[in-house]
Amino acid sequence: MSQDIDTKPSTRAGITVGTSPWGPDDQLGALNYLKEDVRVDMLARADASTLYDLSVDYFVGMPSFQGAGDPGYQIFLSHTPQGTLVDNLNGAGDAVNRHVCYSGDVVFMYTHTGTHIDALNHFGVDGEIYNNFGVEENLGSRSWTKGGAEQIPPIITRGVLIDVAKLHGVECLPDSYPITVDDLQGALGAAGLQLNEGDVPFVRTGRMRYWPDGAKTLGNPPGLSLDAARWLTDQKIAAVGSDQECVEVGPSEHEDNWLPGHCHFLAETGVPMIELLNLEELSADGVDEFCLMAAPIRLRGASGAPMRPIAMALRD
Structure with a gap:
């Protein structure tokens, strides 16, 4: 396939906001x-x-739109089995936290x-x-x-x-x-x-x-x-x-x-x-x-x- 493409702007789009035919409260x-x-x-x-x-x-490093300064995808573990054992943030205690392997995470993205x-x-x-x-x-x-x-x-x-x-x-x-x-x-x-x-x-x-x-x-x-x-x-x-x-x-x-x-x-x-x-x-x-x-x-x-x-x- 071959085609010469002129990417220079040439016309005005002339777009206006539409009024819904389904009524003034419509959000669909x-x-x-x-x-x-x-x-x-x-x-x-x-x-x-x-x-x-x-x-x-x-996944971390995935392609994403960042042309306007928005962040890429990030994921962080907020709880790990060993961390829970050490800091006991769930309050379950040493014995339970050695038995139950608890993990949790946080996602941050545009x-x-x-x-x-x-x-x-x-x-x-x-x-x-x-x-x-x-x-x-x-x-x-x-x-x-x-x-x-x-x-x-x-x-x-x-x-x-x-x-x-x-x-x-x-x-x-x-x-x-x-x-x-x-x-x-x-x-x-x-x-x-x-x-x-x-x-x-x-x-x-x-x-x-x-x-x-x-x-x-x-x-x-x-x-x-x-x-x-x-x-x-x-x-x-x-x-x-x-x-x-x-x-x-x-x-x-x-x-x-x-x-x-x-x-x-x-x-x-x-x-x-x-x-x-x-x-x-x-x-x-x-x-x-x-x-x-x-x-x-x-x-x-x-x-x-x-x-x-x-x-x-x-x-x-």
Whole structure:
């Protein structure tokens, strides 16, 4: 595959905050498109003989976004068997602590590390997040009171793999390749699929084949152009995901917005974004349509949370 890519900003994104059609108190956004009958159908048709875990391990030194100064992943033991014996912080005494080997640990990380979902309060426009929740009334000292990760329900619906790398016959799309509407439609056509209301499309660039080499998986990602993002939301998807760190192409193609895809999905249309998905096994096995089961940790007010999506192929 070869394509000349001009990464210089050339146009304005023109994104505004969206007002929810589900009312002034709505914090679900496009997740309102999730339907019970689809969930029941997906679970009934799911082939549980093979599970595809679409998440990555968390470990010290793992690739993570630190471009804006956020910390990398760290884990520390807060209790060890020998330490508990020495300091007796649990108060159980020497004999019990020699018998019972107690360990505990503490994790410290940016919430947008590893496979995770972006909540609707992650990005806004002109001081407001999706559904016109403004900073003056809804941003506290520690977190937003609206649009946090705890609002995201378990997502059980039809997942669709849009394998753009396979469409072009490459292992991985080039750096900063802007995925077009034609790319999306071409990949769906090659799989004989179309998007339905409430689906969650996962766009494969091939980046995750290099995980955990941070030099190859992060930075200048191939990803959705703004036109492609807008085409996806026009299909009334419930959420969107990709196998790179920001779903959209980087760097931005628009001079007025450094992450226009984030602003469009999250602030304008209320579509949560799932990032750093491992889509390699789905692609290798040709699983383009599947039952998706995914849920984040319910971190109240957080702008994102770790997620472990599971896919199961569908029976005919």
